[in-house]
Amino acid sequence: MKKSNDREVATPHLAEEWVGKVYTFICILFLIITIFSMVYFVASKGLSTFLVNGVNVKDLLTGLKWKPDGEPPMFGALPFIFGSFSTSILAAIIAAPLGFCAAVFMIELSPKIGRTFMQPVIELLAGIPSVVYGFVGLSVVVPLFRDIFPGQGVGIAAGALVLAFMILPTITTIATDALASLPAGLKEGSYALGATRWQTIYRIVLPTTLPAQMTGIVLGIARAFGEALAVQMVIGNAPHIPHSLFQSASTLTSAITLSMGNTAMGSVQNNALWSLALILMMMTFVFVFIIRWLEGRKKL
Incomplete structure (x- = not known):
């Protein structure tokens, strides 16, 4: 039973x-x-530019002129690639020190105030829509740059500054988690040897959490690289390589969003835009591989 x-x-x-x-x-x-x-789908559309329409890969990647309606038509995507990389990397350069310092303040210097007030505020930035960042950049950053620097205010500097605030929550959150997961024995051993708080942060905390910090930076660059609306509103959308941070430029996402709705499916220009989307997707894969490699180097 x-x-x-x-x-x-x-x-x-x-x-x-x-x-x-x-x-x-x-x-x-x-x-x-x-x-x-x-x-x-993206690869088949993007490769049609080369396999069907006969556009040269080298001309697309290294060409300086984007004139789809010209005679002959030109599809040089280098200005867009340069704009995407320059704004994303400059945004990471601005946001990385701010994110790390905010994480150090919340974990090492003032955990109570940081966790109670500062961390919710930083995480709130991640929930703000892109159009709000773009509108604030267009209303505040662009006029400020116009008054201080030569030019109209739009350009790579304005786009990078807006992107820096957009990726700041990502970098700060990952840095905070990395600092919080540090074994207590590392810092206690440093203090026992006579090191000060700042010496411990500089010589122990930062080197130990560096792979995690780099992961956050690469994630921020990946998000900035694919951002469209906020950058489109403040960068000027001019298809050329600027000679200054305060000159108009354009990015891959801006070129796609501004032109995709005005092209016929299957046309040369439409396929060229899909090629830009393919470049974006391939760069996303590269960022993912870099993140995986950095995660494999973590030794906490």
Whole structure:
């Protein structure tokens, strides 16, 4: 009688486990199919520029002129690539020190005030829509730069400053988690050897958490690289390589969003825009690989 009850109890558990495994497998399969479908769709459209329309890969990547309606048409994407990289890297240069200093303040200097007031405020920045950042940049940053520096105020500097505040929550959150996960024995050992608080932060905390800090910076660059609306509102959207941080420029995302709705599907210009999207996607993959490599170097 006891064996019969055990079988009755075991059977529902086995059924639930089987249903859970099937459901999980279906979800994973759907996710994989979705990712590969997106990659295939973007790649097939982007490669049509070279395979069908006969545009040279070198001309697209190194060309300086973007004139789809010219005679002959020119599809030089280097100004857009330069604009995307310059704004993203400059934004990371601005946001990284701010994020790390904010994390040090919240974890090492004043945990109570930092965790109670500062961390919620920084995390709130992540929930602000991109259009709000762009509007603030257009209303505040651009007039400020126009009054201080030569030019109209729009350009790489304005775009980088707006992007810096957009990626600041990402960098700060990862830096905070890295500092909070440090073993207490590391800092206690440093203090026991006579090191001051700042010597401990500079010689122990920063080098130990450097891989995690770099992961946050790369994640911030990845987000900044794919941002469209906020940058589009303050960068000027001029398809040339600027000679100053305060001259108009353009990015890959700006070129795609401004022109995609005005082109016919299957045309040379439309396929060239898909090629820009393919470049964006490939750069996203590069950032993911860099993040995985940095995560493998963490030794906390």
